[in-house]
Amino acid sequence: MTFTLPPLPYATDALEPFLSKKTVEYHYGKHHAAYIENTNKLIRDTHFKDCKNLEDIVLHSDGNLYNNAAQAWNHDFYWHCFSPKGGGMPNGVLAEKIEKDFGSFDEFKTKFAIAATSLFGSGWIWLVENNDGRLEIFPTANADNPLRFGRNPILVCDVWEHAYYLDKQNRRTEYVNEFWDKIDWDAATARLKNCKAYNCKSCFV
Numbered sequence: 570m571t572f573t574l575p576p577l578p579y580a581t582d583a584l585e586p587f588l589s590k591k592t593v594e595y596h597y598g599k600h601h602a603a604y605i606e607n608t609n610k611l612i613r614d615t616h617f618k619d620c621k622n623l624e625d626i627v628l629h630s631d632g633n634l635y636n637n638a639a640q641a642w643n644h645d646f647y648w649h650c651f652s653p654k655g656g657g658m659p660n661g662v663l664a665e666k667i668e669k670d671f672g673s674f675d676e677f678k679t680k681f682a683i684a685a686t687s688l689f690g691s692g693w694i695w696l697v698e699n700n701d702g703r704l705e706i707f708p709t710a711n712a713d714n715p716l717r718f719g720r721n722p723i724l725v726c727d728v729w730e731h732a733y734y735l736d737k738q739n740r741r742t743e744y745v746n747e748f749w750d751k752i753d754w755d756a757a758t759a760r761l762k763n764c765k766a767y768n769c770k771s772c773f774v
């Protein structure tokens with residue numbers, strides 16, 4: 570098999586009560602695993618068959634292969650957005666950028682929550698960095714991935730029903746409100762690329 574399910578960076582119960590052990594077991598062990606398995610099947614008869622870099626497939630494939638490869642990529646990214654010791658507030662460059670581009674951390678959270686609760690059907694709500702270094706909230710439908718739109722992903726919330734249905738049933742808003750409780754802000758900050766272009770103070774200290 571070309572691609573294998575990347576290890577979960579914590580135990581399956583480590584994000585409780587935000588995500589129950591059962592949710593993580595199904596979401597990671599069944600859904601995420603199936604996207605990897607499907608990607609492996611679908612590349613067999615294509616020019617991607619020897620490709621070892623999932624990102625290349627996400628950037629250059631289409632149709633069913635793109636959907637499965639992007640979902641595999643998106644889920645690995647999603648798990649790495651959290652830490653059992655996460656939560657609290659961003660600091661440093663990311664905190665500055667959020668304040669500059671959204672007004673305040675609270676305004677950012679409100680806008681992100683509105684995007685997450687109003688996205689119709691399945692998809693993802695991303696915090697991304699543009700080429701000019703500005704942050705924006707970027708919703709994508711189904712499997713779509715911001716790399717295809719030239720955006721640098723910083724953070725993501727999976728709003729497919731499978732992400733919250735076992736714990737919250739139809740109450741997506743509750744899931745979105747608790748999303749912040751386990752965010753690994755240091756990992757999010759480390760994903761920023763263009764803070765120099767942005768002229769933030771932290772680049773020059």
Ligand code: MN
Nearest residue numbers: 600727729732
């Ligand atoms: Mn998912």
